[in-house]
Amino acid sequence: MRLVLAALALLTMPAALWPQAAGRFPPDSLINVQVFPRTTPVAEVTAAMRSFANGLGVRCQFCHVGEEGMPLDRFDFASDEKRTKLVARQMMRMVQEINRRLDTLPGRAAAGLEVSCATCHRGVSTPTPLSTLIADAAMAAGADSAVRAYRALRQRFHGRDAYDFGEGSLNAAALRVGRAGKYDEALALLRLNEEVFPSSAGTSVVRGNISLMKGDTTAAEAAFREALRRDPAGNEARGRLRAIGRQP
Ligand code: HEC
Ligand code: HEC
Numbered sequence: 585m586r587l588v589l590a591a592l593a594l595l596t597m598p599a600a601l602w603p604q605a606a607g608r609f610p611p612d613s614l615i616n617v618q619v620f621p622r623t624t625p626v627a628e629v630t631a632a633m634r635s636f637a638n639g640l641g642v643r644c645q646f647c648h649v650g651e652e653g654m655p656l657d658r659f660d661f662a663s664d665e666k667r668t669k670l671v672a673r674q675m676m677r678m679v680q681e682i683n684r685r686l687d688t689l690p691g692r693a694a695a696g697l698e699v700s701c702a703t704c705h706r707g708v709s710t711p712t713p714l715s716t717l718i719a720d721a722a723m724a725a726g727a728d729s730a731v732r733a734y735r736a737l738r739q740r741f742h743g744r745d746a747y748d749f750g751e752g753s754l755n756a757a758a759l760r761v762g763r764a765g766k767y768d769e770a771l772a773l774l775r776l777n778e779e780v781f782p783s784s785a786g787t788s789v790v791r792g793n794i795s796l797m798k799g800d801t802t803a804a805e806a807a808f809r810e811a812l813r814r815d816p817a818g819n820e821a822r823g824r825l826r827a828i829g830r831q832p
Contacts (some may be wrong), residue, residue: 607657615662619676636672639701640709641746647672668709675701706745714747715756718773722761727772730757734776751781755790762794770794785815792824805830 610626620629637643645651647669650659664670682699689696704711714737722730734754741747754777762770771794777787792807805828811821812832822832 609656609659611661616664619673619680636701639705639707641705641707642709646709702745707741708746714749714753715760717747718754719757719760722757722769722773723764723766727769730769730773731776734773738780749780751777751784751786754780755784755786758790758794762797767794767798783814785811785818785821788814789818789820789824792821796824796828801828804828808832 610630612626614620614622614624614626614629617624617629620632633644637646640646643652644656644659644661645654647666648659648661649663649665650656679699679701686692686696686699714734717737718730718734721733737747738749742749747753754773758770758773758777761773771791774787774791774794777784781787788807788811792804792811795801795804795807805825808821808825808830811818812825815821825832
């Protein structure tokens with residue numbers, strides 16, 4: 585009876601009070617798993633953890649109580665103290681739901697693709713599209729900050745899966761910023777794009793559109809003509825020129 589009571593007390597103890605599986609990594613058993621079935625082999629859990637960390641481009645201490653450089657056997661993996669761990673649990677449930685839904689696709693190949701953390705996160709902890717990051721920075725802190733942010737991200741992540749450094753991102757960011765009435769900031773983002781993609785017709789089209797928003801028809805005409813020079817088949821530039829009463 586006393587044993588049963590002790591066991592019950594253990595089960596109802598708040599997570600912070602759980603006895604730590606101190607001094608062993610990998611641990612002998614799982615203490616506080618709520619999404620993984622309790623019977624999951626520990627090795628399977630630690631393999632999943634490595635893929636969480638890689639998928640988000642973080643280390644264990646992003647979600648667990650412990651510090652950089654600390655041996656893993658001193659981490660408190662069972663603790664639910666960090667908000668990010670609680671978010672990750674919800675994410676695990678979300679991924680399970682998504683994959684259950686994928687299983688219902690008609691005519692799905694036996695080895696159909698599964699969604700994992702990396703599908704959305706692509707190596708960053710908050711999977712914000714580059715165009716959104718840059719447009720937000722331009723609107724909140726000005727074009728110089730946005731340009732610095734872009735350069736720093738490009739330096740660190742270019743060639744990785746994390747952010748789309750193709751020419752579309754800064755064009756999309758500039759359009760968003762332009763629609764918010766911040767024409768000079770938008771044009772600064774386009775100058776940066778011009779530097780990275782000097783022969784992009786798309787950037788010239790967007791420059792023309794921002795110039796139109798600004799009411800500068802002369803600059804718009806020049807930008808659309810430049811777009812056509814770069815890409816003679818460009819329908820948008822041609823249409824815009826006609827729309828402002830100019831011969832393409
Ligand atoms: C993005 C967040 C995140 C990262 C990064 C992460 N974990 Fe976890 N970890 C979790 C979550 C959430 C659980 C609980 C899962 C559940 O409730 O089923 C967990 C559980 C564990 C457990 C089981 C603890 C117990 O209750 O017995 C171990 C061990 C563990 N993680 C080790 C690691 C290691 C080692 C790393 C680094 C390689 C790591 N984790 C990185 C979120 C993370
Ligand atoms: C369908 C896309 C998607 C998948 C799959 C996904 N996430 Fe996320 N995750 C997001 C989005 C979007 C956010 C930002 C949510 C917000 O803050 O509004 C996010 C945020 C997070 C955060 C919070 C980051 C922070 O700094 O606040 C963690 C932790 C996280 N995800 C872990 C995971 C883990 C672990 C997995 C895999 C089990 C996963 N995610 C799978 C889309 C996804």
